[in-house]
Amino acid sequence: MxxxxxxxxxxxxxxxxxxxxxxxxxxxxxxxxxxxxxxxxxxxxxxxxxxxxxxxxxxxxxxxxxxxxxxxxxxxxxxxxxxxxxxxxxxxxxxxxxxxxxxxxxxxxxxxxxxxxxxxxxxxxxxxxxxxxxxxxxxAHMPQACTQPGASLHDPRDAKDFAALAAAMSDAFEQCRKADTTGLxxxxxxxxxxxxxxxxxxxxxxxxxxxxxxxxxxxxxxxxxxxxxxxxxxxxxxxxxxxxxGWPAQRLRGLPVLRGMLGRFAAWCARTPACALHGQDAEAVWLKLLRDADRHPIPVTSSSYGEGKLTGWLLTSIVPLDPGPRNADWLAVADAMDRARRGDGSGFADQALFTARHAATPGAQVMSCGDDRGYTGYAQLEDFRRKARKIAPEYAGAAIDALGCAGWPLPVANPSRxxxxxxxxxxxxxxxxxxxxxxxxxxxxxxxxxxxxxxxxxxxxxxxxxxxxxxxxxxxxxxxxxxxxxxxxxxxx
Structure with missing residues (x-):
């Protein structure tokens, strides 16, 4: 024992x-x-x-x-x-x-x-x-094999793309499971x-x-x-x-919340001279940045997480949810937005690349995949997209954390029901x-x-x-x- x-x-x-x-x-x-x-x-x-x-x-x-x-x-x-x-x-x-x-x-x-x-x-x-x-x-005890990202996560284009991503994550999960000595x-x-x-x-x-x-x-x-x-x-x-x-239903419920937070951020920026986007429509700036970054991803380098590219899809995972003490986070994100639309994504680099790495790391995702967090298949993702486009089309891509559970190799222990x-x-x-x-x-x-x-x-x-x-x-x-x-x-x- x-x-x-x-x-x-x-x-x-x-x-x-x-x-x-x-x-x-x-x-x-x-x-x-x-x-x-x-x-x-x-x-x-x-x-x-x-x-x-x-x-x-x-x-x-x-x-x-x-x-x-x-x-x-x-x-x-x-x-x-x-x-x-x-x-x-x-x-x-x-x-x-x-x-x-x-x-x-x-x-x-x-x-x-x-x-x-x-x-x-x-x-x-x-x-x-x-x-x-x-x-x-x-x-404290997860093996080294569980700490390596299994895939480069992106919003799947079609069923074949989703299947390839799921297969890569499945391989990473299996390597993690084989190396596990905790039994967990x-x-x-x-x-x-x-x-x-x-x-x-x-x-x-x-x-x-x-x-x-x-x-x-x-x-x-x-x-x-x-x-x-x-x-x-x-x-x-x-x-x-x-x-x-269920996670897709919760994500749909959360879309108006994301839109509401973006609206609050824009209203704060409009009345705050210290905001880097003061005098502009900050919400429109953000939405244009998402569209432009999907067409032309912004190359970035992080001292902690290496090189990568900022897409609009990845940027949606770091929407400014909270102003922080004395609005420090909103000040920082406004500055990062202003620079990113000019081709300098450094203000988002650490956060975005960390998020992408964390969501693709089997040792991190194993703590939620057993609770039915992943997409059951491309059909479920497409169903979510159809519904999301009617609520907030800019956030209709795959949820990055749920995407990280694609390819989960075991029966879901705690299914949504x-x-x-x-x-x-x-x-x-x-x-x-x-x-x-x-x-x-x-x-x-x-x-x-x-x-x-x-x-x-x-x-x-x-x-x-x-x-x-x-x-x-x-x-x-x-x-x-x-x-x-x-x-x-x-x-x-």
Missing amino acids: IKIRAVPLRRRRSGRRTWPVIAVMAAVLAATAPAASAAGIDQDDGRLAWRDCAGEGVPAQMRCASIEVPADWSRPQGQKITLDVARLPATEPARRIGSVVGISSGYGIQEPARSAADLAELRRRFDLVGFDTRTTTWI FAHLDGLSIARDTEAIREALGEERVSFMAGGIGGTAAAAYARLFPQRIRAMYVDGVNNQVE PLPTRGLPPFLGVGTTWVDHTSTDSFTSMIPGSVTVPYDGPGHVMYLSGKKCPIRYATAYLTDLTLPRPGTGCPAE
Whole structure:
């Protein structure tokens, strides 16, 4: 029996946000957490041996533990992996209700420490529990063969072009699978993470627990609701995709959001003299740049990712979604647009070439292909294109992350399909109107009695962003099971 323990990776910190969602996901996946020390071990509940946590910025009260789970839940006696768990105990233990378990938005066992100050009111009545998902183990131990891009991704011209791209990615996936010693290649899907979550609930010794799930944790939250509805006391979801509905449908839902963000960017530029495109129609500049770059790709060189070409299709993957602190990202993207239309794509080079490389890297894509992210074939892609052209024709190309799962060599472990809602309590969702309210609401609306609160501003995963209004509603719901009235919203803070 091989046991593999996750080795924490060092988080890269930066003062600016990345533009495309896929790059944000990649940065989140590089997140780490403080390691547990061997001192101060106690076993005070379930079967978790809690010990002092060691690490910079770790609250003194935070305790750490680890739990062993099967790499493949269909073979419980087979290869094992070890997941790290962290807990911040309730500050009013006499009034404690139970545990709130975070289904990771990417921060894993750092999440209780990261959100401790903002969730102080919630913590009066609850232990805050976070854990590193099995993707942390995969990132730490994936073989070198999994880190090489399998293809040069592009928007397929026809069925033959799609088949060739899928075959190249299939070969890369197979090489990655053959080199894998973790046993995780085929088991990084939301259902596997949901079963890990249930093992942690059992180890906590609680009949039912409450959950907070954000961002990429939404897929595992949906899987947990499918498998263990009776174990959910309450479920708060924040900025999640609706994997249940299917990725092409979610992409279509997101197209008006992309158009809306572009409109906001253009309006900001029109009233901001510091914008490099001030006095011009920034939206028209962007759309013309996309058309021109598809006809005449812009050669670029990146010190990190080598040489490449910017096409309009690739540029759509880095649409300016978020202004960033003090509009720094919008200032940068306006400058990059201005230079790119003059033939200098250097402002987009690092971001675009990273995105292209990440989406074609089997070790990165394996973490979502099992959740039905890829196109089933060219016919599905063409169906998406037909529908997308009616909504936002400039974004009607293949989604680059879904294209990276073309050629996935295994049956999809967690296919998109209807979610049985019997036995589930009403959920509370929060989503930002600028980015993810549409997807979050499409998920919660499947569950009778649920409510989604729109946050009218930019950002993603509001309970980890210190926003008081969403946190207030989340605290009331998780504590008293009280949902806000339908139609309730949060203004930007």
